[in-house]
Amino acid sequence: MISHAPKNYICPFCAFVKNTEAEGVLQVQQDIIYQDHFITAFISPKWWEKNPGNVIIIPNEHFENIYDLPNELGYKIHDAAKEVAIALKTVYKCDGVSTRQHNEPQEIKMFFIIIFMYFLDIQMIIYTRIMIKKDLFHRKRDCLLQKS
Numbered sequence: 771m772i773s774h775a776p777k778n779y780i781c782p783f784c785a786f787v788k789n790t791e792a793e794g795v796l797q798v799q800q801d802i803i804y805q806d807h808f809i810t811a812f813i814s815p816k817w818w819e820k821n822p823g824n825v826i827i828i829p830n831e832h833f834e835n836i837y838d839l840p841n842e843l844g845y846k847i848h849d850a851a852k853e854v855a856i857a858l859k860t861v862y863k864c865d866g867v868s869t870r871q872h873n874e875p876q877e878i879k880m881f882f883i884i885i886f887m888y889f890l891d892i893q894m895i896i897y898t899r900i901m902i903k904k905d906l907f908h909r910k911r912d913c914l915l916q917k918s
Contacts, residue, residue, distance in 0.1 A: 772837055775879035783880045784832050786812075803854075803915070805830075808846050811854060813915075814884065822862060822913075824886035825854045833881045835873040847883055854885045865890045 775781075782795045787810050789799055796815035803825065804811040811827045827850050833839045839847075855867040864887035871883045 772874065773834055773879075774875050775834055779879055781832055781878065781880050783828050783878055783882065786810075787828070787830050800915070804850060808843060809850055811850055821887060821889075824884055825858070826882050826884050827851055827854065828880060828882045834879050835881055836871065837873070839881050851883050851885050858885065858887050862887055864888060 785795050786797045797812055801812040801815075802810060803813060807830070809827060809829055811825055814824045814826045827847050829839065829843050829847065831843075833843070836844075851869055855869070858864060858867055866888050867885055868888060869883055869885050871881070873881075
């Protein structure tokens with residue numbers, strides 16, 4: 771329908787799901803917290819400052835945006851988002867969770883949903899997202915996996 775992907779685009783999320791190396795893949799297989807035949811949920815390599823982490827949910831098959839996403843797959847993704855939100859709220863005792871989904875233009879040309887926690891006592895400015903160092907990312911990922 772509507773596409774912003776350049777010709778011969780190699781999607782880093784698709785490469786990650788297939789466990790293949792590709793430019794732009796920041797995740798490792800240990801980041802996966804849930805996977806079935808249709809979807810994959812994993813700890814995001816990008817974090818908002820002063821936030822203990824967030825989770826991304828993607829379809830296992832490439833769909834660039836919400837316009838092309840089959841309804842049944844969208845339902846599965848949102849069902850998983852609800853489960854992740856409940857788990858984050860239960861484990862981290864956050865004040866709430868938010869979900870985000872962007873279509874166009876975005877860095878990765880694939881449909882995905884982000885679930886992140888927020889805490890009322892922490893000033894969190896969403897637009898100051900930072901990329902954390904890989905070793906810190908792995909420590910936080912391991913901490914998240916141990917709590918789930």
